[in-house]
Amino acid sequence: MIVLKAPQEQVLSALQSVAGIVERRHTLPILANVLIRKTGGQVQLTTSDLEIQIRTSSELGGDEGNFTTTVGARKLIDILRSMPSDQTVSLESNQNKLLLKGGKSRFTLQTLPAEDFPLVQEAASFGPAFSVPQKTLKALLNQVSFSMAVHDIRYYLNGILFVAEGKQLSLVATDGHRLAYASAELDVDIAQRQEVILPRKTVLELQRLLSDKEGAIEMRFAGNQAKFGFDGMEFVTKLVEGKFPDYNRVIPKNHKNIVVLGRTALLASLQRAAILTSEKFKGVRLNLEPGTLRVASTNAEQEEAVDELDIDYGGDAIEIGFNVTYLIDVLGNMDQDMVKLELADANSSALVTIPDNTDFKYVVMPMRI
Numbered sequence: 001m002i003v004l005k006a007p008q009e010q011v012l013s014a015l016q017s018v019a020g021i022v023e024r025r026h027t028l029p030i031l032a033n034v035l036i037r038k039t040g041g042q043v044q045l046t047t048s049d050l051e052i053q054i055r056t057s058s059e060l061g062g063d064e065g066n067f068t069t070t071v072g073a074r075k076l077i078d079i080l081r082s083m084p085s086d087q088t089v090s091l092e093s094n095q096n097k098l099l100l101k102g103g104k105s106r107f108t109l110q111t112l113p114a115e116d117f118p119l120v121q122e123a124a125s126f127g128p129a130f131s132v133p134q135k136t137l138k139a140l141l142n143q144v145s146f147s148m149a150v151h152d153i154r155y156y157l158n159g160i161l162f163v164a165e166g167k168q169l170s171l172v173a174t175d176g177h178r179l180a181y182a183s184a185e186l187d188v189d190i191a192q193r194q195e196v197i198l199p200r201k202t203v204l205e206l207q208r209l210l211s212d213k214e215g216a217i218e219m220r221f222a223g224n225q226a227k228f229g230f231d232g233m234e235f236v237t238k239l240v241e242g243k244f245p246d247y248n249r250v251i252p253k254n255h256k257n258i259v260v261l262g263r264t265a266l267l268a269s270l271q272r273a274a275i276l277t278s279e280k281f282k283g284v285r286l287n288l289e290p291g292t293l294r295v296a297s298t299n300a301e302q303e304e305a306v307d308e309l310d311i312d313y314g315g316d317a318i319e320i321g322f323n324v325t326y327l328i329d330v331l332g333n334m335d336q337d338m339v340k341l342e343l344a345d346a347n348s349s350a351l352v353t354i355p356d357n358t359d360f361k362y363v364v365m366p367m368r369i
Contacts, residue, residue, distance in 0.1 A: 001038075001062075001063050001065060001067055001092065001093045002061075002062040002063045002090055002091070002092050003036060003038050003043065003062050003063075003067055003069075003091045003092065003093055003098070004038075004043050004060035004061055004062040004090065004091045005060070005061040005062045005088065005089070005090040005091075006060040006061045006062075006088065006089070007085070007086060007087070007088055007089070008080055008083045008084065008085050008086070008087045008088070008089050008102065009085040009086070010058070010060065011060060011080060011089055011091075012077065012080045012081065012085075014043075014045055014056055014058050014060065015034065015045060015073065015076060015077050015080065016077060017054070017056050017209060017231075017233060018034060018045050018046065018047045018054040018055065018056055018073075018233075019034065019047060019073045019074065019077055020054075020205050020208055020209070021047055021048070021049045021052045021054060021201070021205055022034070022047050022049070022073045022074060023049060024074060026049075028050075028118065029112070030070060030112050030116050030117055030118070031048060031049060031050070031118070032072055032073065032074065033070035033071055033072055033073055033111075033112055033117070034046065034047050034070065034071060034072075034073040034076065035047070035048075035068070035069075035070050035114055035117045035119075036067075036068065036069055036070065036071065036091075036114075037067075037068045037114070038062065038065065038066060038067040038068070039066055040064055040065070040066075041059055041061075041062075041064055042057050042058070042059065043057070043058060043059075043060040043062070044056070044057045045057075045058075046117070046119070047073060048117070048118060048119065048120055049201075050118060050120070051120075051199065051201070051202075051237065051238045052120075052201065052202055052205065052235070052236070052237045052238070053119065053120035053235075053236045053237075054205075054233065054234070054235050054236075055233065055234045055235075056231075056232055056233045056234075057232055058232065062090070062091070067093060068114035069093065069098065069111045069112075069113075069114055070111060070112045070113070070114055070116075070117050071098050071109050071110075071111050071112075072109065072110075075109065076100070076109065079100060079107050080100075080102075083102045083103070083105065084103075087102050087103055088102070089101065089102035090102075094108075096110070096111055097109060097110060097111060098111055120236050120238075122225065122227070122236060123222035123223065123224060123225040124222075125222060126220035126221065126222045126225075126227060127192070127194050127220060127221045127222065128188070128190065128220070129218050129219065129220045130164060130169075130186050130187065130188045130190060130218070130219055130220075131186075131187060131188075131216040131217060131218040131219065132169060132184055132186060132187070132216065132217060132219075133213075133214050133215070133216055133217075134210045134211050134212070134213055134214070134215050134216065134217045134230055134231075135210075135211070135212045135213060135214065136184050137184075137206070137210060137217050138206075138207065138210040138211070138212065139182075139184075140169070140171045140182045140183075140184055141160070141171065141203060141206060141207050141210070142207065142333055143171075143180060143182040143333060143334075143360055144160060144171050144172065144173040144180035144181065144182050145160065145173060145203055145204075145207065146173075146180070146329045146330075146333055147173040147174055147175060147178050147179060147180040147329075147362075148160060148173045148174075148175065148200055148203065149174070149175035149176065150175075150200070152175065152176070154176070154242075155240060155242060156197055156240050156241075156242030156243065156244055157174060157175055157176065157244075158199065158200045158240065159173075159197045159198050159199045159200050159202070159203060159240045160172065160173045160197070160198050160203050161173070161195065161196075161197050161244045161247070162194075162195070162196050162197075162198060162219075162221070162226075163193065163194070163195050164186065164190045164193070164194045164195075164219075164221070165190055165193040165194070166189060166190060167185055167186050167188070167189050167190075168183055168184070168185060168186060169183060169184050169185075169186050170182070170183040171183070172244070172247045174245060174247070174250070177323065177326065177364070177365050178326045178330075178362065178363060178364040178365065179247060179250050179251070179362070179363040180330070180360075180361075180362050180363075181247060181251065181360065181361040181362070182359060182360050182361075183359050183360075184359065194221045195244075196221045196226055196239050197239055197240040197241075197242065197244055198226060198237065198239065198240070199237065199238065199239070199240050202226075202237040205235075206228070206235070209230075209231075209233070209235075210230070211231070215230065215231060216230070217229070217230035218230065221239075224238060224239055224241070225237065225238060225239060226239055250349075250363055251351065251361050251363055252342065252344065252348065252349055252350075252351050252363065255342035255343055255344045255348070255350075255351060256315065256316075256344065257288065257313075257315035257316050257318060257342065257343045257344065258315065258340065258341070258342050258343075259288065259293070259311050259312070259313040259315070259340070259341050259343075260312070260338055260339070260340045260341075260355050261293070261309065261311050261312075261338065261339065261341070262337065262338060262339075263331055263334060263336060263337060263338060263339040264337075265309055266293075266309065266331060266339065267328065267331040267332060269295045269307040269309055270284065270295060270324055270327050270328050270331070271328060272295075272305060272307050273295045273296065273297040273305045273306075273307055273324060274297065274324045274325075274328065275305065276297050276298065276299050276303045276304065276305040277297045277299060277324055278299045278300050282323045282324050282325050283297065283321050283322070283323060283324065283367055283369045284296065284297045284321070284322055284324040284327075284369075285297070285319060285320070285321050285369050286318075286319070286320050286321075286322065287317075287318075287319050288313065288315070288316075288317065288318045288319075288320075288343065289313075289317045290313055290314050290315070290317075291310065291311065291312075291313060292308055292309070292310065292311065292313075293308070293309045293311045293313070294306060294307070294308050294309075295307045295308075295309070297324070315343075316345075318343055318345060318346060319346055320343065320345075320346045320350065320366050321346075321366055321367045321368060321369035322350070322364060322366060322367060323364075323367055326364045327352075327364065330352055330362045330364070334354070334360075336354050336355075336357075338354075338355050339352060339353075339354065339355075340352070340353045340354065340355045346366060347366060348366070349363050349364060349365050349366065350363070350364050350366065351363055352364065
C-alpha cells in the first residue's frame with residue numbers, strides 16, 4: 001500500500017512539526033519513532049516522549065485506506081532532507097518494513113508495531129477553552145522564557161506559570177534571582193482562575209512551533225495536563241506539580257528612583273562592560289547620579305571597563321551591582337525603543353518595565369560587588 005505520495009517539502013514539514021520532542025536515545029526504542037496512521041486520505045503523524053504528545057494531520061496523497069505503523073523519526077527526516085525539495089516522494093508498506101522512494105533513490109526502513117506505541121492518556125476533563133493569536137503567545141513566551149530555571153531542585157521553577165483569569169492571560173518565570181511577567185488580553189472571560197505550570201521542554205517546543213501569524217492557538221487546562229490546538233496540530237503535555245512562588249509579592253511597588261532611557265544604548269553599554277567581567281562572576285556596577293549612568297566592571301586580572309550614558313535623571317545617587325547576563329537577557333528580548341528602570345537603593349530588587357505599559361515587568365535581584 002502507498003501510505004503517502006507528496007512533494008518532499010510537504011512531507012518533511014509535517015514530520016518536522018512533530019519530531020522536536022523525539023529523543024535520539026531512549027529507554028523505550030519505540031519512542032524514537034513516529035506513529036503514522038492512515039485513515040482514508042488523511043495521514044496522521046504522532047510523536048511522544050511520555051510527557052508530551054504532538055499530533056498533526058495532513059492530506060499527503062497515497063492510496064485510500066486504513067494503515068498504521070511506526071518508523072524512526074530522525075532517520076526519516078535525515079533521508080528526506082537529503083532529497084531535492086520539489087521531488088515527489090512516496091512511502092510504501094512492505095511487510096514489516098517501509099519503502100521510501102524519491103527519484104532514483106530507495107530506502108528500506110525497519111518498523112515497529114503501532115500497537116506498542118505508548119500514547120499519552122488524556123485527562124478526563126479539561127477547563128474551558130480559550131484562545132489568543134499565535135504571535136501573541138509567542139511574544140509572551142519570548143518575554144519571559146529566559147528567566148526559567150534550568151535543572152533547579154525546586155522543580156516548579158523549571159517552567160512557566162500560566163494564569164488565566166477574567167479576560168487576562170499572564171505568564172511568569174523565575175529562577176530565584178530574577179522574575180519576568182508578561183500578560184495579554186483574552187477573547188473570553190475566564191470566570192474561574194486557572195493556574196498551571198508548563199514544563200521547560202514544553203515551553204521550548206511551543207516557541208519552536210508557534211508562528212508569527214494571526215492564526216489562533218486554543219488552550220485548555222486540566223489538573224495535570226494542558227492541551228493546545230493550532231495549525232492542524234494537537235499538543236498535549238503533562239504539567240509541573242507544585243506551588244509557584246507568589247509573584248505579586250516579588251514585584252516591587254513604589255520605587256522612588258526612576259529613569260527612562262534608550263534600550264539599545266543601555267544594552268550596548270552593558271555588552272561592552274560584560275567583556276571584562278570574570279567568567280564565574282558576571283558582575284557589573286551601575287552608578288546612577290543626576291544626569292549620568294555609569295556602567296563599570298572589573299575582573300580577576302585587575303582589568304576595568306567604564307562606560308557612561310547621559311540620562312534624564314534627578315533622583316538619589318545609587319551604586320548597585322547586578323549579574324550583567326540578567327540585564328542583557330531582558331533588554332535583548334525586548335523590541336521597544338525606551339526602557340524604564342525603577343530602583344529603591346543598593347540592596348533592593350530593581351524593576352525593569354516598558355514606559356506607559358503595565359503588561360510587562362522584570363524584577364532582578366542586586367548582587368554584592
